[in-house]
Amino acid sequence: MKYDVVVVGAGPAGCVTARFAAENGAKVLIIERRSEVGVPVLCGEGISRKIDEWDMLEGDRWIAGRMDGARIYSPDGTMVKLSADLAGNETGYVVYRDIFDQELARRAVKAGVKIMMNTMAIGLLKDNDKITGVKAKQFDEEVDIEADLVVGTDGVESKIGQWAGIETRLNPKDLETCAQYTLTNVECTDAYCDFYLGREIAPGGYIWVFPKGKDTANVGIGILASLSESGMAKQLLDRFIANDPRFKNSEPIRFLAGAAPVANPVETVRDNLILVGDAARHVDAITGGGLTCCLEGGKIAGETIGKAVEEQDFSKEMLSAYETGWKEAFGKKLKRNYLVKEIMLDFDDKTLNMLADSLKDYKFEGISTLRLIKALVLKHPTLLMKLRHLMKVSKEAKE
């Protein structure tokens, strides 16, 4: 059977792209190597309130908690508090990712999308150099799936791009390697997402505590892969949990390992090919969060695909409306936050403490990165050298 579009990977990027493509007239198949959509969960499960405006999820079964704000702790424990309005941009809800993903899949199926589970892409079908579909394996059987367009939404481990000649391999300095416990019987009394920074705590990354309902929380760590040693993420997380009184009587009900790309986005369209989500490296390099880009980018991709099907034109030129679209929507933010990540890597614990100390009383009203940087530079003129480049980009970027 031939489809207009085959989508590889039933994560948020795949389900949203598929849904909007189908709603715009495309015949779409998703293939997914796992045996249950959204399972196992590999995520901290924090997401922006922005999703309210997008109408992609119905009901509230996917919501574990609504957050009142976020707190960032520097290595010496100095706390910077962000109110809901501001923090909501990054951490508005804590969700159940399995239900979240399945809800996105349900909306896709409702739009007419077909899903094949236990089916792993193992290569691209090509006619000379033209991509004509996906070679896949369902259980032990090889199947050829023909399609005019292949969508790579195969996550951090993506191979679709590489098979099409796009370099998606990550340099270890562009990967956060992660571990997370979901702990129950914790003593987290308020609805705040907490972030802990510091070289000793989490080199090149941070530890997070995201409350999930009443007495359960996701407690996780991401460290920069280039600073990692074998098993280090788990060891540092175990140490943090052992030393925090809130977790004294807690027990884990889930443990996961994870990997989050913190790279610059790659080229996302070729003839007969589109990349979306983690596969496109559409992740905020400061937080490692990628869900909003999956939803926002997936919608743009799906709409572009609808047009391509209508005109029966799957050329790179036709598909580049998607690339222009995501660049407009969040491209500058990704670029700027990648630069911030690079700059923050140079900060030792002393600098982080000093920054937190300057910011702890800062009135975060209508905060923009540019204003924040200006406020910092006024207090610490020597920072100017490091931040100069960033100010330029920040001026260009839409807040």
Added chain:
Amino acid sequence: MGKPKAKVDREKCLACGGCISVCPQDALSWYGSKALVDDEKCISCAICIRICPVGAISGEVY
């Protein structure tokens, strides 16, 4: 030659995909829901060993 290749402990691997995303030789891929090293391709660079968050990959670290 003679250098130990990376090896994934299938009991420990939690399938995060990190090693697959960084291997410079494309020597890692999924096999039955866990990461697997292709010995033919592995050049014993040990990158995957260092980045595994749960220490599921061994070999010699240079």
